[in-house]
Amino acid sequence: MSARSAVLAIINPLSGTTSVAQKTLLRDTFLRQADASGFAAEAVLTTHPGHATELAAAAVAQSYSRVLAIGGDGTINETAQALRRSGTALGIVPIGSGNGLARHLGIPLNPLKAVERALTGRPVVIDSAEINEHPFFCTAGLGFEAYVAHAFAQQPVRGLPTYVRTAFRAYWAYRPGLFLLNGREERRLFSMTFANAGQFGNNAWMAPTANIADGYLEQCEMRPFPAQMAGMLAWRLFNKTLNRSAYWQGQSIKTATVQTEGPMLIHADGEPITLPNGRAEVRILPGSLLVLL
Incomplete structure (x- = not known):
């Protein structure tokens, strides 16, 4: 039997106005749906600024196929930084104040639906940019x-x-x-x-x-x-x-x-x-x- 594709969810416990209970529900929903879809799933809470970048970089090094960023625009930015120019795709689960990238891309603003999209969606190539690196x-x-x-x-x-x-x-x-x-x-x-x-x-x-x-x-x-x-x-x-x-x-x-x-x-x-x-x-x-x- 071939190994299951690995997927990681990075959750910012401080993002937006979503309660701890709601974030716990999101984590449990992600783990359940990922397992049902045949992924080897893991979920980690961030503990400090830059932690999402560290976690995403480790996932790239271990050839994870997907990394979900569950948080606001800052969490998405931190996660995406480490995924640039890699074969690991970013899943966006927006629970922040503005959710600009999610809105532009047409990603559901309902977090539960966004989790489903991130697990079932196909990878699409987009641009990124830098301002003073x-x-x-x-x-x-x-x-x-x-x-x-x-x-x-x-x-x-x-x-x-x-x-x-x-x-x-x-x-x-x-x-x-x-x-x-x-x-x-x-x-x-x-x-x-x-x-x-x-x-x-x-x-x-x-x-x-x-x-x-x-x-x-x-x-x-x-x-x-x-x-x-x-x-x-x-x-x-x-x-x-x-x-x-x-x-x-x-x-x-x-x-x-x-x-x-x-x-x-x-x-x-x-x-x-x-x-x-x-x-x-x-x-x-x-x-x-x-x-x-």
Whole structure:
């Protein structure tokens, strides 16, 4: 009898607002369904930042066929980092605040259905990207969105309501900055997004036409706008029409550099990062990840 294909579930016990009991149900459901589907299954809870990357890297080294990331965008990012350019496919079970990559890929937001999809789905090749060697799979950016990511990370409670309140307060405190693009042109921008997937999460579409498997990133720039336009731009953001605004500009790129005077705040898949030297280098890694769809 041939050996059973191995599958690992990596569960972040702190992700989102899902209770411990619900996460236990997810783990038990995964183990039961994986066994019934003929897999040799294992489930592990993360205990510290970077643990998901360590666990996923070990699974790749042991030739696991599938690794499920059960958590938010940060857990998915940590897990996917180790799976790039390997034969191990990523299964996404979204239980976070935004779930941007899952939404873009059409993965069920019901965690039990997402577990089933991850166990029965087929591997599909997508792109990934890096900003200063920090991997991202959905979006990375600077300006206002990075300012909000840093403020949101300080909040004691996660979830969409907290994010909305944080973004509202940040809007009134934030001032657009000057950014030198590719060493040639300096622009004052409200924000700049490098989009592999089309949205941040919660169906906030910064790059409505982004294709996650075309070998390009969408570089999306928002120029400063009058305060009275904020409501309309927010409406466009959630209705996939922001790219029709006169304040939005986008182009497809493979690489880019951005510089500021002093340290630069950025985010990679919503995780806040500070670049002390004020220089961000971005590049696409075409066809570098297998995702189960």
